[in-house]
Amino acid sequence: MKKIVLLGYMGCGKSTIAQNLSKITNIPFLDLDKIIEERAKMSINEIFEKHGEIYFRKLEHEIFVELLQSDENNIIGLGGGTPCYANNHELLKGEKVDSIYLKASIDTLYNRLVYNKSKRPLIANMNEEEMREFIAKHLFDRSFYYNQAKHKVVVDDRSVEETVQDILQVLA
Ligand SMILES: Nc1ncnc2c1ncn2[C@@H]1O[C@H](COP(=O)(O)OP(=O)(O)O)[C@@H](O)[C@H]1O
Ligand SMILES: O=C(O)C1=C[C@@H](OP(=O)(O)O)[C@@H](O)[C@H](O)C1
Numbered sequence: 331m332k333k334i335v336l337l338g339y340m341g342c343g344k345s346t347i348a349q350n351l352s353k354i355t356n357i358p359f360l361d362l363d364k365i366i367e368e369r370a371k372m373s374i375n376e377i378f379e380k381h382g383e384i385y386f387r388k389l390e391h392e393i394f395v396e397l398l399q400s401d402e403n404n405i406i407g408l409g410g411g412t413p414c415y416a417n418n419h420e421l422l423k424g425e426k427v428d429s430i431y432l433k434a435s436i437d438t439l440y441n442r443l444v445y446n447k448s449k450r451p452l453i454a455n456m457n458e459e460e461m462r463e464f465i466a467k468h469l470f471d472r473s474f475y476y477n478q479a480k481h482k483v484v485v486d487d488r489s490v491e492e493t494v495q496d497i498l499q500v501l502a
């Protein structure tokens with residue numbers, strides 16, 4: 331049983347890359363946010379609105395632990411905040427876990443998020459200037475946790491296909 335775990339800031343491509351890596355490797359992929367939404371029968375936005383972020387983080391932790399415990403080989407795309415709460419970063423170091431930080435610059439993240447923020451409650455209501463500032467500070471705060479991953483793949487100026495190949499190389 332092996333788990334390939336993709337982590338990194340919102341917009342770095344965890345969900346997109348997990349799906350494409352799955353197609354090439356035939357290893358089933360799981361998106362932690364999607365599973366949270368299915369369990370809660372609500373969107374991430376609704377969970378934040380109705381129950382608040384602390385409730386979301388609790389659910390996120392419980393489901394992450396559960397996914398790591400299953401006997402299947404899986405590719406798991408985390409949420410951007412997953413490694414930063416409830417000591418989840420310690421789980422990235424597990425023997426059966428290949429954790430990979432998809433590292434993106436502030437510019438890459440900003441460019442990908444600016445038109446894709448509505449489903450991300452932490453940035454949904456920010457204007458462009460606020461968002462750039464927020465990403466810069468938040469990425470700095472979170473980098474300690476992201477750097478706990480076993481591997482790092484830089485995604486700036488890389489296509490989806492190139493990043494998938496970079497991951498395969500790191501895992502070889
Ligand atoms: N080279 C690339 N690699 C990954 N995503 C890319 C790339 N270029 C553009 N994108 C877009 O950036 C966004 C990344 O979002 P997503 O995969 O949801 O990231 P995350 O799950 O890390 O928040 C998607 O809209 C995707 O289509
Ligand atoms: O960075 C975060 O704290 C979050 C990232 C989101 O996932 P993506 O990174 O896939 O957007 C989602 O889990 C939630 O909106 C909180």
Ligand SMILES: [Mg+2]
Pocket residue numbers: 344345363407408409
């Ligand atoms: Mg995602």
